[in-house]
Amino acid sequence: MRYCINCCIHLLPYDLHRQCFRCRGPNHNNQKCPVCKGENKIPLYTDSKQMKLLAVLEVRTDHRESWNGFFCLRKGKLCSLIFGLIIMTLVMASYILTGAKHGLLLIPSPFHYGAFTSNPSLMDNESLSDMKDHYQPSKMNISYVKDYPSIKLIIDTITSKIEFITRERPDLEELRKQEPHMFSVIPNKFLPNSKNPCWYEEYRGNTTTDPYATNSYALYSKRFRTIFDYLRKVFWNHLYHYKDKHYRLRCLPHFYIIGQPKCGTTDLYDRLRLHPDVRFSAIKEPHWWTRKRFGIIRLRDGFHDRYPVEDYLDLFDLAAHQIQGVLQSEAAKERGKMNNIIIGEASASTMWDNNAWIFFYDNSTEGEPPYLIQDFIHAFQPNAKLIIMLRDPVERLYSDYLYFASANKSVEDFHEKVAESLQLFENCMLDYSLRACVYNNTLNNAMPVRLQVGLYVVYLLDWLTVFDKDQILVLRLEDHASNVKYTMHMVFQFLDLGPLSEKQEALITKSPASNTRRPEDKSLGPMLPTTKAILRDFYRPFNTKLAQVLFDDAFLWKRT
Secondary structure, three states, X not given: OEEOOOOOOEEXXXXXXXXXXXXXXXXXXXXXXXXXXXXXXXXXXXXXXXXOOOOOOEOOOOOOHHHHHHHHHHHHHHHHHHHHHHHHHHHHHHHHHHHHHOOOOOOOOOOOOOOOOOOOOOOOOOOHHHHHHHOOOOOOOOOHHHHHHHHHHHHHHHHHOOOOOOOOOOOHHHHHHHOHHHHHHOOOOOOOOEOOOEEEEEEOOOOOOOOOOOOHHHHHOHHHHHHHHHHHHHOHHHOEEEOOEEXXXXXXXXXXXXXXXXXXXXXXXXXXXXXXXXXXXXXXXXXOOOOXXXXXXXXXXXXXOOOOXXXXXXXXXXXXXXXXXXXXXXXXXXXOOOEXXXXXXXXXXXXXXXXXXXXXXOOOOOOOOOOOHHHHHHHHOOOOEEEEEXXXXXXXXHHHHHHHOOOOOOHHHHHHHHHHHHHHHHHHHOOOOHHHHHOOHHHHHHOOOXXXXXXHHXXXXXXXXXXXXXXXXXXXXXXXXXXXXXXXXXXXXXXXXOOOOHHHHHHHHOOOOOOOOOHHHHOOOOOOHHHHHHHHHHHHHHHHHHHHHHOOXXXXXXXX
């Protein structure tokens, strides 16, 4: 595109610009110009033909003609350059003026973050002022410490609302009305010569019938199909024949590892299954009591068909076959030998996850679930044994975040999620009871991190309303990690397991730890000190109550 340098009219290609009399030289006179006629207006021509336009370009007569063209050509670029210089000057001035204040910016973030150098000598009982001495913010960074006072107010509000109120235990008839099919399948008495709860159930199928054809675990998960393929092959070999009828041995677990997630339950499971008298379900974590019996496969996928109790019992068929072999051996028949094989189940959701209740049970208790998982387990197995592995709830939450977060993991992101979750929990506590908030499905799904899982004492007290204290063994991951042998001996004694040879014990206690933190998560380092202080304050009243219930100050986690 070409321009007339005097009148700034755009010239088309091959346009000689003959129509502009002003461009013919310094002697041009606008008053005498037959075109201009003193009006200081120039008609616009295109391709040497005059066009009738709604408007014409008005050109001012100015003696500084050379500058007119320059400003017309450079006006846009010049404005951009000046605007850029002003912005750069403001930014540089703001950093120079605030450099000594370590972190003040022109637009503050709702969450103030900063970098701290790690210091293992920092103890949990140090104050926030002590923390500043150990951790100095780097230059040009926002301080995380500024979050503490505002979040501390939220925690204080939550603490002021905490009340540990004993729940009312539902009676057996109410439970029967809620789950009639379950009560029709599981008997109220088990075989007397088996340590594990087992019974014989009549099997009405024939040799061509697939006993696992409708099992939901086999249908929905490819990794379980190999197990069920094997069970199909050996199924008929383990049926008990009596008076022209076929019977199969059914079993429930003798003990449950009920929690908590990211507290070492996988390691405990892997060691216990090495004991010669211990068997587990075909799947480590069936999650039947908490999820599958309600039709929950993955929480994000909503509800599917409910898994019947028969599907859950199928998972113990491998162990039942071995128990049946002991019961039907000649030695057992002659001497009345007792079966000492016991079955375990290790779903880490059993202790705490009651999120599905609101969709299936009438809410008649102001937001609190009228029935909990333990009510049903106790109804069928009043003598069941329960093992709980706990961990400092602060570290548990961070480990939980690292394990389940899919992308953009960072200590800053964790801090934001903790702050948001605390605010959501506070909003619930302003209107509802502690138990109602802990078991609130909407709240638990809304919180970016699972704060509620670390409220151990709330769940434990509810389990103690139906089970005796001597039926529950509570362990600490910290003790297990420092002395595996001692912890496993406690478990063996609790389950009344027989003695082991030195070789068997060494195999169980000297195996490497299971399910440790992934290398990519280790690279993120520990959580921010301020985040840790916030979570310490939040969990403190719950840990205090837990230590009182268990008569053990180790559950205060003061030195972790």
